[in-house]
Amino acid sequence: MENSTGRPTKKTVAVVGGGLVGALNACFFAKRGFNVEVFETREDIRQAKVVKGRSINLALSHRGRQALKQVGMEDKIVSQGIPMNSRMIHSVSGQQSQIPYGKKGQFILSVDRANLNKELLTEAETYPNTKLNFDHKLQDWSAETGQMTFARSDGSREQIKADLIVGCDGAFSAIRKQFLRRSRFNYSQTYIPHGYLELTMPSINGEFAMKPNHLHIWPRNTFMMIALPNMDKTFTCTLFMPFEEFEKITTGDEVIDFFQEYFPDAIPLIGVDALKTDYFRLPGQAMVSIKCSPYHIGDKCVLMGDAAHAVVPFYGQGMNAGFEDCIVFGEIMDQLNEDFSAVLPEYSRVRVPDDHAIADLAMYNYIEMRAHVNSKWFLFRKHVDNLLHFLMPKTIVPLYTMVTFTRTRYHKAVERWHWQDKVINRGLLFTATGAVVGGSYLLYKNPPDISKLIVPAEKMWDRLVALRTP
Ligand code: FAD
Ligand code: EGU
Numbered sequence: 001m002e003n004s005t006g007r008p009t010k011k012t013v014a015v016v017g018g019g020l021v022g023a024l025n026a027c028f029f030a031k032r033g034f035n036v037e038v039f040e041t042r043e044d045i046r047q048a049k050v051v052k053g054r055s056i057n058l059a060l061s062h063r064g065r066q067a068l069k070q071v072g073m074e075d076k077i078v079s080q081g082i083p084m085n086s087r088m089i090h091s092v093s094g095q096q097s098q099i100p101y102g103k104k105g106q107f108i109l110s111v112d113r114a115n116l117n118k119e120l121l122t123e124a125e126t127y128p129n130t131k132l133n134f135d136h137k138l139q140d141w142s143a144e145t146g147q148m149t150f151a152r153s154d155g156s157r158e159q160i161k162a163d164l165i166v167g168c169d170g171a172f173s174a175i176r177k178q179f180l181r182r183s184r185f186n187y188s189q190t191y192i193p194h195g196y197l198e199l200t201m202p203s204i205n206g207e208f209a210m211k212p213n214h215l216h217i218w219p220r221n222t223f224m225m226i227a228l229p230n231m232d233k234t235f236t237c238t239l240f241m242p243f244e245e246f247e248k249i250t251t252g253d254e255v256i257d258f259f260q261e262y263f264p265d266a267i268p269l270i271g272v273d274a275l276k277t278d279y280f281r282l283p284g285q286a287m288v289s290i291k292c293s294p295y296h297i298g299d300k301c302v303l304m305g306d307a308a309h310a311v312v313p314f315y316g317q318g319m320n321a322g323f324e325d326c327i328v329f330g331e332i333m334d335q336l337n338e339d340f341s342a343v344l345p346e347y348s349r350v351r352v353p354d355d356h357a358i359a360d361l362a363m364y365n366y367i368e369m370r371a372h373v374n375s376k377w378f379l380f381r382k383h384v385d386n387l388l389h390f391l392m393p394k395t396i397v398p399l400y401t402m403v404t405f406t407r408t409r410y411h412k413a414v415e416r417w418h419w420q421d422k423v424i425n426r427g428l429l430f431t432a433t434g435a436v437v438g439g440s441y442l443l444y445k446n447p448p449d450i451s452k453l454i455v456p457a458e459k460m461w462d463r464l465v466a467l468r469t470p
Helices: 020-031 062-070 074-079 113-125 175-180 243-248 252-262 264-270 272-278 318-335 340-372 375-391 399-405 410-445 457-468
Strands: 012-016 035-039 057-060 082-084 086-090 096-100 108-112 130-133 137-141 147-151 157-161 164-167 186-201 214-220 223-229 235-242 285-293 301-303
Touching: 012 020, 020 035, 020 062, 020 113, 020 130, 020 164, 020 318, 057 113, 057 223, 057 318, 062 074, 062 318, 074 108, 074 113, 082 223, 086 375, 096 375, 108 113, 113 130, 137 175, 164 175, 175 301, 186 243, 186 264, 186 272, 186 340, 214 375, 235 243, 252 264, 252 272, 264 272, 285 340, 301 340, 318 340, 340 399, 340 410, 399 410
Parallel strands: 012 035, 012 164, 035 130, 086 214, 164 301
Antiparallel strands: 057 108, 082 108, 086 096, 137 147, 147 157, 186 235, 186 285, 214 223, 223 235
């Protein structure tokens, strides 16, 4: 296709969903020169007074930062986030211990979801070839023609066509519905028995109530709480617990009793009265893990972000993985000259194994934490990981390091993790075998005088008495 200037006109890309991944994707496609139309159900969150949505703040790490960097947004977003250099583990007794994430200067960032979303939308709008359409809820679309139907809040409908539809409409994707009707589309979803609830820990005299540059964690097996710092010196605490436990707590006093048993040090920091009321503001929120494949239909449509893979939040990777989707798609666009009929299948081929790997890892960590992770065990495991890495820096790299601080493909990180486990187990076996063999050899070479080992009965009593007295 050519326009009046003689230059080929670029195709139109419809990004459905103006959440974190949709807004970032708009920048990626706009940067390539496509005509980008973003369609978002909600009103413009930059004008809205109250933004309802899922979690208030998020941990941004390397993969997400790399994606932001590609559209020139990294420095801006980093400057609006709070670095977390280490975890702070809270025991029931109130003891706090920190474990660094990596070397000095290595950190993850606590960023505000609404602010990040706003910045990304504003950035997308700076491209003259991008248009944001709010109050556009996708109702239906045709995989044959690429025609989409949107509902407006005034009750009207709009029909729009695009060359490529990018589904970034989250875990309950309307775009994905058409995929489900097709043959050879794989789909699975699992709700976990836990729900989550967010509580705000206010600042004290304009200062943070706890040390700010940490991811605060209260690991209590079945129950867990996490707190991330905000720019306004508050913390957002996220409490994770089974839905059946949520149901058991029905009064303010029961909330306090519950916190007294599991998170006593947080009570004065959140405040007794705030705790009693905020706890009941919203019911426990559900968490779902969704895997599917492939991510595309022909050369017409592709899924990215939570629409393609919702993961449970126990690795802090959902958004990071969605942002990395945008990078991977771009890399394949470069390799295959933006030919959608080749790019889309290749994207599915390359990306599915990695997204499935992070979904599995997050679920694995959920099960692990729930099963037997209290504060002692958490500290112990992280210290062992760090010690092994210190002893063999080239051979043993902790899994969270590969996931959080590198762009190692998620499925490669899992492979390497299994391999490292084998090396460690071999090492332990080798050490144990060595101890037995070596010990036997020493005993053989220096046989003890058996007669000296046999204690006459009359001396036994003296020995027992000696043992008893300190
Ligand atoms: P969403 O953010 O859900 O955005 C989807 C957008 O599409 C929304 O704006 C919605 O209004 C719009 N939409 C939906 N349907 C339609 C429709 N029919 N038509 C038009 N628009 C539509 N990730 C991290 O990386 N780090 C963390 O620390 C982290 N912590 C988390 C903690 C919790 C408790 C939870 C629940 C998640 C956490 N995540 C984290 C995951 C992260 O929130 C998601 O992975 C991320 O929001 C996905 O972005 P998205 O744009 O794909 O989807
Ligand atoms: C959960 C909810 C500690 C934000 C996993 C670590 C999370 C986050 C961990 C939420 C944990 C768990 C890792 C990061 C991060 C840890 C990680 C989890 C941010 C293995 C706003 N997790 N999260 N692992 O290592 O790699 O510190 O809601 F408690 S950041 Cl569950 Cl690195």
